[in-house]
Every structure is written in C-alpha cells, then in structure tokens.
Amino acid sequence: MTDAPERTEGRPLGDIGLVDLLDRLLGSGVVLAGDVVISLAGVDLVQVRLHALITSVRAEMAEQAGWHP
C-alpha cells in the first residue's frame, strides 16, 4: 500500500484505474448526481438505478478476478 505514486512524465494526464474510473463515471463524479439519465428527444426515458448497477458490476468483477467473498 506504500506504492510509489504513478509516474506520469511525458503525459499531460495520468492513467486512471478501472475501479476509480467507474466510481467517477457511474457514481459520484459526473454531471448529473443520482442516476444515469438516458434522454431521447429531451424526454428522460430511463433512469438506471446506479446502486443496483454498481452492485451487479462489483459482483461480476469480483467473480472475474477470482475473488470469492
């Protein structure tokens, strides 16, 4: 846990790990707080419940990575 910080020399921005990315793209980070909004012709048709989504994603990732809780 005391890894050296990622070196990002020669790149304007560092790479982001998948878990950090999904945390931000699905969870807390992006424009609309709350749920994914799929908007067709200005009408919000779908609100994907993110908690359910993330839970299922996590379960699947754990499985794929060979972690068995």
Place this chain on the structure above:
Amino acid sequence: MAERGRYLYAVSRDLDPAALADVPGLAGGRVEVLRHAGLDAVVGEVDLTEYGEEGLRRNLERLDWLEEVARRHDDVVHAVAALGPVAPLRLATICLDDAGVRQRLDEWHAALEQVLDRVQGRREWSVKAFSRSTEPVTASATDQPGSGADYLRRKKEQTLARAAGAEDAARVADGLHMRLSAMSAASRRLPAQDPRLTGHEGTMTLNGAYLVPDEEAEDFLAVVHALQEEHPAAGVDVAGPWPPYSFAMLEQR
C-alpha cells in the same frame, strides 16, 4: 437502418474541433463538437439498438461492454482536457439528435458555466489511505495458557485494541484529508472502495479527490510525500492528475 443517437462525452468551451478529429469515439466513430450558446458539447454518434433504453439495460450489466465504453469515454475526456476546461458527462448520456443536445445545454447552461469556471486550469488528484485491519494484537509475554476468565479478558482487550486502532486510523485519515483539502481548490471524500475490486489489503480509510491548480501540483505532491513520511502506517497512495471527474457535478434539480 438502425436508429442513431447522440452520445455526450463532455462539455467544454472554445474548442478547436480539428484538434479532436483523430480521437476515436465509441464504436470507432468520430468525435464531433457541437457549439451552442457559448458551450461546446463533445458528442459522437451511437446506435440506439446498443445505446437505447433496452440496449443499455442489457449492456450495462456486461462488464466487458462497460469497461470498453468507460475507457473510450475517458480517452475522449482526456483529449478534451488537453485543450481546455472539461466537464465530463456521466457515462451513457444520450440524446436522440442535435436538437436534444442543444436543449440539454440550454437547460444546464448556468451550471455548466460554473463547472467550467471551477475546473479551469485545475486537475483532480486521488489520495487514498489504508489501515491494516489484521495487525496482530497483544500476543504478549503474559499470554500463557490460563483460565477461561483469562481467555475472555484477553479477548476483550483485543477487541478494545482493535476498536482503538480503527479509531486512530479514522482520525489519521481525517487529518490527512484536512491537510490536503487546505492545499486544494476543492475536495471530496468518495466512498471507500471494496477490497474485492481493488485487491488492497486492510481497510480503505480515505478515498479523497482533490482539485488542484496545475501550478500548485508540485506543492500538493510535496505535502502528500510529507504525509507519507509522517504516517508510514497509513499507507498513503497518490494518483493523478486526472480530468476533474469528481468536480464536474451539476446541482441536482
């Protein structure tokens, strides 16, 4: 022919569309800039059988699909971040057509302007801290075979020591966050990540996001390194700089 929709990657302003011409979008598509009311929406075309209501319900459950879309989305956001301030959109924000995108820009206009002002010239750094939850507790010299009462007393001491350890770790994490927040234009504490996903040992006591002006990044890192030395047991990890994902939130209406 399959119905097409407009996928929104990010919003920025004063973009040179030519600078994004070679950035691959989703499904190998092109990335375009749609300018409206002083804002630039970075959009691409997607197939609504894949990205429509039904398609998304199905596909968001597939990790390989989700990862591919998240990576593509992130690539485009990085490319925009290299050109100007960026407000990344949440994954899978889709409108039927350009008119729908313009309507969104109108609707979110003031808030998007605020976000772009906030993140201009600033990037996100991630700092995490971990505490080892499995430290061996007081297997001391007095730890000889004893009575059941001794055993219970030792168990109780161990439980108390563990609780105290967790309290210490939480206090250290609070302190780290305070120090780093003071060095940042804005900061947030995100929920701790699941060790089954990240593979980290122990408990994540801090999952902090810090919005740091580019010219102060070195100072920020110097403080992180000082904190790493001050708190070797806290397992302080730093990563970045990233686009300001955690600071692009509009107020929820």
